[in-house]
Amino acid sequence: MKDFKNFFTKILFDIAYKFPFVFPKWIRYYSSEYHSNSDYVKEAKVRSCETKRASLFDYPAYWKAISFSFTLNKEELTKLKRWRKKVSLNNYNDFIYDKIDYTSFDRSKGYMHIGRIGINKEDITDEISPIYLKSNYLDSIFITLSKYGAGLSVITFYFYLNKEASNMINSISIPNMEYFVRLDSLNLFSRKNRSVCLTDKESFAKDCIKKNMMEVAKEGWDLLTVITSNMGIKKRRDDIYCVNDMYLDQNEPYFVKVASNNTSGESILIPRYHHFLDVGLSDNNDEHFIIDNHFNIDLVDMTYMKVCPESTFTEHNNFRFRYCANYESHLAITPVLLIIKRIDALNDLIDNAKLYNKNISMGKLHSSLFHVLHDIQMISGWLSTLKKDIPYSLLAGYYEISKRIIERQVDRVNELQLTVKTFYGLSENRIQVSNIRYNKIYSLVVFIFVIIQVLLAAMTIDWQKKGVWYTPLIEYLKGIFN
Structure with a gap:
């Protein structure tokens, strides 16, 4: 992708330099500064000849x-x-x-x-x-x-x-350099990505x-x-x-x-x-x-x-x-590094969970927090066992440093656990409040359906019929209203 960007930028700036009226103002500016025959590119070509080899x-x-x-x-x-x-x-x-x-x-x-x-x-x-x-x-x-x-x-x-x-x-x-300027983005219509990278x-x-x-x-x-x-x-x-x-x-x-x-x-x-x-x-x-x-x-x-x-x-x-x-080698400290990587990933997951967004789905947030708490609890157990067992697998010179690293990660996990538990408790409260609201609405709906059912049942009754169980009630109501 980077090679294509280099090639595309070179062709674009050369064309824009020759036909500036076709292109927007920002491209015209870059093309005047970085086209193939510009002073910058010529000087960069000269400097590039000074370095022929590279090593790690x-x-x-x-x-x-x-x-x-x-x-x-x-x-x-x-x-x-x-x-x-x-x-x-x-x-x-x-x-x-x-x-x-x-x-x-x-x-x-x-x-x-x-x-x-x-x-x-x-x-x-x-x-x-x-x-x-x-x-x-x-x-x-x-x-x-x-x-x-x-x-x-x-x-x-x-x-x-x-x-x-x-x-x-x-x-x-x-190898000899062919490209010295590269657009950061190939989207020429984007207002946010209008910068170039000089190589x-x-x-x-x-x-x-x-x-x-x-x-x-x-x-x-x-x-x-x-x-x-x-x-x-x-x-x-x-x-x-x-x-x-x-x-x-x-x-x-x-x-x-x-x-x-x-x-x-x-x-x-x-x-x-x-x-x-x-x-x-x-x-x-x-x-x-x-x-x-x-x-x-x-x-x-x-x-x-x-x-x-x-x-x-x-x-x-x-x-x-x-x-x-x-x-019993330098790789014995790898479990600690794996855990650090896992904690960093949990940090990113918590950031992406949008804990401070009140409009986020309660079910989605509650599920995310539960999985994070589960992982935090598991990592806490791992750190405890490493603190106890890893000294037996480490070479000389690693123990004191690994001990400090583990203690620092324990502090990080405790802080994460406290934060997530707080939001998890708030999430449970939100769900309980939501359930109360739902139950109120549900009770109202049930009451309305009961009234409707009573009215529908009443519509099927023959109120003029004599000698049935509700005849005295009908006569009583007629007497009141008359």
């Missing part, structure tokens, strides 16, 4: 993996167990895998290795049937499951990438890096959708937490507070002096976490960076080549 970081990075984590309920755990049995290569271990859907509400049930899946290859250590598909970047998948109390279970699909993925973010060649080579280079990252991430998302569909599990994008794993073979830390001159001539998406991007989920200097949506692509929630010389790793504990589980 200041140093070459190894894009190790991309992981996807989400929660599973009891029914989905049963579906996972059936799928694991169906795709097993070796004899199915009933003792281990039959406990996949075994949960306990008041205590943790530990961690499980579900299996490894090879992509377009087979290995003697494979436990699950390999997957064959057209893929340029995916190597294999490592699946792990963590089960906590309060019905919280988190599964992680760890997609290990091949070296081609790293080539997509390191010193990539930037320079720096932002263009960063867009190229993001486009490459989207291409790699999309392969992972597409395969994840296939696997979960085979399991019979449906998840939305908002239900899944996606993490990029990056490794930089250099001295720690990556981020510094003093900017250094970029002598490479490359455009860097995440330079070293952008230390404010690190959200600091760990006290370890060799780990960085980037959650900023401006620097992450749409399909990724967080980028994890491991920064240390490879010589510091042991033979059997080399981060670059080791699969990571959602326990």
Whole structure:
């Protein structure tokens, strides 16, 4: 869509510059400033020649993996167990895998290795049937499951990438720019969208890096959708937490507070002096976490960076080549991040519920508030069990920070719960008042129908007939009126 906007804007401004009398005033102004032979476009073309390459970081990075984590309920755990049995290569271990859907509400049930899946290859250590598909970047998948109390279970699909993925973010060649101006909206008759976006080579280079990252991430998302569909599990994008794993073979830390001159001539998406991007989920200097949506692509929630010389790793504990589980690794904090994402979604849901709108449908509002209260109560239980159980799965350097994060989320949930309960009580009162009004109207309608029924019955009576039960009453009434 963006490419079409660029092309459309260029053609429109060039035509409007040559034939201005055909177009409205605002288009005539933009066309005079940004047509193909304008001073701005000529200078932008000259500046664009200065940057030929781009990278994600200041140093070459190894894009190790991309992981996807989400929660599973009891029914989905049963579906996972059936799928694991169906795709097993070796004899199915009933003792281990039959406990996949075994949960306990008041205590943790530990961690499980579900299996490894090879992509377009087979290995003697494979436990699950390999997957064959057209893929340029995916190597294999490592699946792990963590089960906590309060019905919280988190599964992680760890997609290990091949070296081609790293080539997509390191010193990539930037094509020549053809477009330097883009309309924000193609609706030329809209009074609200009459602005343009100016594109320079720096932002263009960063867009190229993001486009490459989207291409790699999309392969992972597409395969994840296939696997979960085979399991019979449906998840939305908002239900899944996606993490990029990056490794930089250099001295720690990556981020510094003093900017250094970029002598490479490359455009860097995440330079070293952008230390404010690190959200600091760990006290370890060799780990960085980037959650900023401006620097992450749409399909990724967080980028994890491991920064240390490879010589510091042991033979059997080399981060670059080791699969990571959602326990005893940086991914152990993922359940907390999933809950934060869930709370943010509830905040948006409450905003969209229009609590302060008196004209909103009472039934719709009451139903929305009930579902929000249900989710808040469930999340409150999850936070309680994580506060108790997650320290056993965290690495050194994570505990104190995760403890503070959980306490902050508990406060958020309590505030949400208080607000929603208040409006839920008001909603119940509105429904009760509405029921009273309805009952009054209903009673009046019933009374009217009773009167009508009596009148209709009276019309069928022969009042002149003698010797019947109502004759004395008729004679009495006649005497009164006479």
